Amino acid sequence: MHDPAVRSLLDMFARIAATMEAERDHLSDLDGAIGDADHGMTMALGFRAVVVALGRLDAASAKPADVFRTAAGAFLDAVGASTGPLYANGFLRAAQRLDGCDGLDCASAATLLDAMAAGIAQRGKGSRGEKTMLDVWLPAAEAAQHALADRPDRFWTIVLDAAERGAAATRSMVAVRGRAARVGERSIGHIDPGAVSALMIIRAMAESFKP
Amino acid sequence: MTDGSISANRRRPLRTPAAEGGAGIIPLRFGDDPQVWACWLYYEDRLTQGEVADAMGISRATVNAYLADARERGIVNITLDPHRLASLTIAQELKRHFGLHDCLVVPSQEPGDSLIDSLGSAGSLVLRRLLRSGDTLAVTWGRTVLAVASATSITGLQDVRVVQATGGMTASIVGSPEACAARLAAGLGAACVPITAPGIVSSAEMRDMLMAEPLLRSQFAALGDASRALFGVASLRPNSTIHSSGFFDAVPLQDYLALNAVGVVAGRFIDVQGQPVRGPLDERLVGLSLDSLRQIERRIAVAGGIDKVPAILGALRGGYADVLVTDAATGKALLDADGASALPRPAPRSTAESTEGAGQAEVQRRHVKKFLNDPDDIVDEMLDGALRAHSDYLVPVQGARRAFMARTAPRPGRVGLVVGGGSGHEPCFLGYVGTGMADAVAVGNIFSSPPPDPIARAARAVSGGQGVLFVYGNYAGDTMNFEMASELVQADGIPVRSVVTTDDVASSRAEDRDGRRGVAGNVLVFKVAGAACDRGWPLDACERVARRANARTFTMGVALEPCSMPQTRRYSFSIGPGDMEVGVGIHGEPGVAREPMQSADAIVDMAMNRIFAEMQTAPGDRVAVLVNSFGSTPLMELYVLYRRVEQRLRTKNLTIAANWVGHYCTSLDMAGASITIMHLDDELADLLGHPCDTPFFKVGP
Numbered sequence: 001m002h003d004p005a006v007r008s009l010l011d012m013f014a015r016i017a018a019t020m021e022a023e024r025d026h027l028s029d030l031d032g033a034i035g036d037a038d039h040g041m042t043m044a045l046g047f048r049a050v051v052v053a054l055g056r057l058d059a060a061s062a063k064p065a066d067v068f069r070t071a072a073g074a075f076l077d078a079v080g081a082s083t084g085p086l087y088a089n090g091f092l093r094a095a096q097r098l099d100g101c102d103g104l105d106c107a108s109a110a111t112l113l114d115a116m117a118a119g120i121a122q123r124g125k126g127s128r129g130e131k132t133m134l135d136v137w138l139p140a141a142e143a144a145q146h147a148l149a150d151r152p153d154r155f156w157t158i159v160l161d162a163a164e165r166g167a168a169a170t171r172s173m174v175a176v177r178g179r180a181a182r183v184g185e186r187s188i189g190h191i192d193p194g195a196v197s198a199l200m201i202i203r204a205m206a207e208s209f210k211p
Numbered sequence: 212m213t214d215g216s217i218s219a220n221r222r223r224p225l226r227t228p229a230a231e232g233g234a235g236i237i238p239l240r241f242g243d244d245p246q247v248w249a250c251w252l253y254y255e256d257r258l259t260q261g262e263v264a265d266a267m268g269i270s271r272a273t274v275n276a277y278l279a280d281a282r283e284r285g286i287v288n289i290t291l292d293p294h295r296l297a298s299l300t301i302a303q304e305l306k307r308h309f310g311l312h313d314c315l316v317v318p319s320q321e322p323g324d325s326l327i328d329s330l331g332s333a334g335s336l337v338l339r340r341l342l343r344s345g346d347t348l349a350v351t352w353g354r355t356v357l358a359v360a361s362a363t364s365i366t367g368l369q370d371v372r373v374v375q376a377t378g379g380m381t382a383s384i385v386g387s388p389e390a391c392a393a394r395l396a397a398g399l400g401a402a403c404v405p406i407t408a409p410g411i412v413s414s415a416e417m418r419d420m421l422m423a424e425p426l427l428r429s430q431f432a433a434l435g436d437a438s439r440a441l442f443g444v445a446s447l448r449p450n451s452t453i454h455s456s457g458f459f460d461a462v463p464l465q466d467y468l469a470l471n472a473v474g475v476v477a478g479r480f481i482d483v484q485g486q487p488v489r490g491p492l493d494e495r496l497v498g499l500s501l502d503s504l505r506q507i508e509r510r511i512a513v514a515g516g517i518d519k520v521p522a523i524l525g526a527l528r529g530g531y532a533d534v535l536v537t538d539a540a541t542g543k544a545l546l547d548a549d550g551a552s553a554l555p556r557p558a559p560r561s562t563a564e565s566t567e568g569a570g571q572a573e574v575q576r577r578h579v580k581k582f583l584n585d586p587d588d589i590v591d592e593m594l595d596g597a598l599r600a601h602s603d604y605l606v607p608v609q610g611a612r613r614a615f616m617a618r619t620a621p622r623p624g625r626v627g628l629v630v631g632g633g634s635g636h637e638p639c640f641l642g643y644v645g646t647g648m649a650d651a652v653a654v655g656n657i658f659s660s661p662p663p664d665p666i667a668r669a670a671r672a673v674s675g676g677q678g679v680l681f682v683y684g685n686y687a688g689d690t691m692n693f694e695m696a697s698e699l700v701q702a703d704g705i706p707v708r709s710v711v712t713t714d715d716v717a718s719s720r721a722e723d724r725d726g727r728r729g730v731a732g733n734v735l736v737f738k739v740a741g742a743a744c745d746r747g748w749p750l751d752a753c754e755r756v757a758r759r760a761n762a763r764t765f766t767m768g769v770a771l772e773p774c775s776m777p778q779t780r781r782y783s784f785s786i787g788p789g790d791m792e793v794g795v796g797i798h799g800e801p802g803v804a805r806e807p808m809q810s811a812d813a814i815v816d817m818a819m820n821r822i823f824a825e826m827q828t829a830p831g832d833r834v835a836v837l838v839n840s841f842g843s844t845p846l847m848e849l850y851v852l853y854r855r856v857e858q859r860l861r862t863k864n865l866t867i868a869a870n871w872v873g874h875y876c877t878s879l880d881m882a883g884a885s886i887t888i889m890h891l892d893d894e895l896a897d898l899l900g901h902p903c904d905t906p907f908f909k910v911g912p
Binding site: 025028031032033035036037038041042045076077078079080081082083084085086123124127128129169171172173174176177178183184185188189 | 447448468469471473483517518520521524540544547548549587612633655656657658659660661662663664686687688691692695776778779783784798802803
């Protein structure tokens with residue numbers, strides 16, 4: 001008997017992997033402007049490994065926490081780099097927070113977004129305004145809390161809107177973390193590839209979670 | 212007069228008209244072109260048009276027409292100093308794009324005091340232009356505003372008042388509101404109206420009570436009359452002076468950051484769109500409101516520095532400033548950030564920046580040829596090949612993906628040295644595993660740190676009971692993964708120490724040594740650390756000497772062409788035909804600055820000057836030299852570089868105790884090279900000379 005939440009999560013990771021594969025060159029091009037041009041490859045590789053590992057999971061008995069724990073390990077081992085520990089920590093945090101939940105409603109989506117943002121921020125010791133993926137994850141997580149309280153009917157519209165604005169805002173920021181920080185002022189005017197891929201992940205989440 | 216054009220800086224006369232042929236006969240060297248002759252006499256010999264007419268035996272009107280035609284034909288090109296020109300262009304563009312009343316841009320310079328000083332002079336120039344008798348000028352606080360005040364000395368204005376825009380703060384702060392207003396009033400011969408209250412009071416009630424005081428009311432009435440405002444723009448970035456300004460002590464700036472505040476204008480927080488960010492301070496601040504600021508006729512913002520870009524954007528978008536004084540780099544960044552840059556760039560970045568539609572325009576689609584099977588397999592196939600090629604030295608670490616150890620490891624009683632990093636740098640890092648250098652290596656994807664698991668397994672495998680030393684380059688990814696591995700290994704009771712290499716002098720300023728990245732100098736640090744481990748030194752001593760080796764190692768790199776990733780077989784960015792990328796790292800990423808290509812000797816001189824600026828040597832000191840290719844630069848060119856490096860070291864009376872020239876730490880197929888100098892002391896020289904035997908680094912016994 002499949003846990004419906006597990007089914008949604010497997011669907012979500014499959015969507016993310018497909019998106020990263022499709023956007024691989026685009027993300028790498030964005031990265032080439034301010035980094036080492038491998039972000040698309042890293043993300044595609046990482047989520048491909050996640051999907052492979054999840055395929056080996058016994059979906060019949062798995063819980064949402066198992067899905068995230070498996071994803072964390074597979075992503076980290078495939079990727080390394082800075083993206084690996086950051087997302088792995090996000091997934092691990094999600095595993096802790098979603099332990100025991102069944103079915104994915106807006107409340108668990110808000111919890112998931114919050115766990116991801118917190119896990120990434122903790123591992124990278126980052127905050128918003130630094131031209132990173134956190135400029136998408138943090139506003140999206142906050143918007144999710146507000147939407148949950150005020151407009152649950154428009155939950156994903158509000159979350160996606162915040163995530164999109166967060167990604168766009170990185171264009172005017174100066175990178176202070178990671179490799180892009182080395183080009184300093186020359187990072188201005190370029191959107192952050194990590195923020196763009198974070199937006200893609202949240203979009204895939206929305207697709208999988210929408211009833 | 213090469214290329215049929217002459218420069219138009221009119222010099223002093225060199226000879227009289229009579230010296231040149233007779234009137235009307237064109238000297239042979241001008242061919243039969245009277246326009247060129249006219250231009251020569253006018254621009255080079257600096258004759259007047261009348262004298263030119265006499266010399267050529269023609270009328271003045273004809274001379275005038277010749278000179279005009281010469282401009283059109285391109286015989287004469289008038290050039291402005293490029294720095295001035297860029298400033299003018301950027302100022303014009305800023306004025307147009309943000310609908311400013313006026314804009315003044317000073318040429319760029321190093322951030323710091325000199326930038327503040329030149330902004331100060333420029334700000335005082337603007338005041339001279341915009342202040343009239345009878346004006347009331349509202350003034351905020353800060354180092355930049357104080358610089359304007361200090362640079363200002365204007366006489367002849369009558370009935371000018373300078374009003375503090377906010378209450379005061381502790382006098383120990385440089386650029387307090389009181390100091391700024393008083394200094395400026397003195398420089399203008401104006402009356403000074405202070406705001407005799409603290410800038411921030413303890414409660415809204417307290418503020419309301421103070422505002423009811425007649426004295427404050429009259430001072431605020433003066434502020435309400437302001438026809439000019441002068442203010443700085445503060446950034447909320449972590450290293451910004453706002454945090455040490457004293458004004459916001461005891462205010463949780465994090466609260467404002469969480470609300471997307473990016474900057475502060477006149478003590479008020481704004482976001483990048485210029486919207487006010489409301490917070491607990493609003494009711495406790497004694498000073499000009501943002502709405503009142505916007506009502507002032509001329510609002511002069513003086514601010515520069517890249518960290519302030521989002522804050523200045525907010526100030527411009529919100530309409531708080533209608534006159535901007537900034538520097539060229541900041542101005543250009545403002546335009547870039549607003550997507551408005553129409554300025555010519557030295558070499559456009561070859562990337563599609565928009566989220567929709569990747570790879571338009573200038574992305575280079577020509578594939579670079581490579582020896583490949585499936586590009587996704589390249590790292591594993593490379594490692595398989597290396598393992599076979601160097602099976603005398605290397606064996607895989609059991610159970611680990613992509614970790615290798617020396618056949619001689621573990622060695623009981625000795626500290627194990629584990630190095631590692633991304634692939635694409637070969638022979639870094641696996642080429643340095645053997646005896647007397649690294650005991651094990653963990654290898655990641657191309658230009659990506661290995662994950663914690665192989666690092667931890669390598670560490671356990673080479674632990675000889677005396678602990679394990681990690682040495683790796685300073686990158687966000689490597690730091691996270693090696694730290695996680697260190698925690699895993701220490702949980703097993705094996706002591707681990709880490710030394711992060713930071714030899715790249717270009718990657719940040721000398722004060723931020725710990726923030727620099729590790730590049731080719733890595734290799735020499737591995738050598739020193741490996742020798743210490745090989746001699747059976749305890750973990751503490753191995754760590755200490757590795758740290759000192761790193762602190763005394765300086766590297767500077769220059770790229771001529773970018774590298775291409777196996778998966779894309781495209782260059783990751785482009786370097787213009789006449790350009791080079793200075794201060795480049797080892798990941799095919801853009802460097803610190805794009806500069807025109809120069810001769811090999813000039814490039815070495817630039818690198819060595821930079822290194823000498825930081826490396827404090829005395830005549831007779833010993834150094835080790837590493838001239839390293841980034842991949843496609845051949846040994847022939849490396850020797851040309853080494854030649855000049857050696858000359859420069861010799862003129863300083865430095866002794867080269869050891870040198871290495873070749874491929875030591877590469878960046879795939881990047882063209883370019885780096886120069887590393889390690890400043891030796893007795894211990895480092897001794898350890899560098901200690902025997903070692905690895906696939907790519909050997910020192911004989």
